[in-house]
Amino acid sequence: MAPYFAADKIVELGQGHLNVHKKFAELRERYVVRTYETERAREYANQGFGRRLGTLIQAIDQVFEILPPERDDIPEREEVVAATISIQSFVLNSYGCLDNLAWIWVYEKDIKDKDGKELDPKRVGLGSKRVRSSFTNEFRAYLDSRQDWFENLKDFRDSLAHRIPLYIPPYIVPPRKLGGVQSARASNRGSSEAGEC
Numbered sequence: 191m192a193p194y195f196a197a198d199k200i201v202e203l204g205q206g207h208l209n210v211h212k213k214f215a216e217l218r219e220r221y222v223v224r225t226y227e228t229e230r231a232r233e234y235a236n237q238g239f240g241r242r243l244g245t246l247i248q249a250i251d252q253v254f255e256i257l258p259p260e261r262d263d264i265p266e267r268e269e270v271v272a273a274t275i276s277i278q279s280f281v282l283n284s285y286g287c288l289d290n291l292a293w294i295w296v297y298e299k300d301i302k303d304k305d306g307k308e309l310d311p312k313r314v315g316l317g318s319k320r321v322r323s324s325f326t327n328e329f330r331a332y333l334d335s336r337q338d339w340f341e342n343l344k345d346f347r348d349s350l351a352h353r354i355p356l357y358i359p360p361y362i363v364p365p366r367k368l369g370g371v372q373s374a375r376a377s378n379r380g381s382s383e384a385g386e387c
């Protein structure tokens with residue numbers, strides 16, 4: 191059986207996997223060594239965002255270890271479940287990272303409601319009108335340009351938390367073999383129907 195991914199994509203995925211560790215270390219360091227205006231912002235940076243980044247890296251590593259892109263056999267059910275758990279964790283913690291970044295900003299910039307009270311926790315997020323209005327025009331434009339990405343992540347997170355969770359199908363049938371599978375199914379249905387007479 192051939193791997194699911196083409197050879198050039200396997201190389202690209204492997205390189206991306208190596209690069210993510212460097213990017214992770216650089217990003218986490220920037221948030222950990224920074225001097226914060228408030229203790230709450232520092233807490234969200236270190237205990238929230240920093241921890242979640244570590245979880246994201248661990249989830250990526252686990253998926254690459256369990257289901258490497260060059261793999262060409264059908265994995266065991268336990269392997270698929272373990273990789274699925276890592277992917278679900280990645281999605282939830284990606285969303286959580288965005289929320290942690292919003293909380294860091296709210297505490298660092300002392301963002302309050304219009305009446306001067308603390309923001310309702312449900313109104314803290316990178317998409318919140320009150321929080322977004324405190325960003326520069328340039329940063330708001332950048333976030334707007336990534337709106338499809340935010341919406342996709344939110345859809346995945348909402349589905350995982352409230353509807354049908356993300357999953358990995360146990361196997362796929364390549365399009366070039368689909369006709370043979372459909373023929374085999376039709377043949378099997380015909381055989382079982384003939385046996386019922």
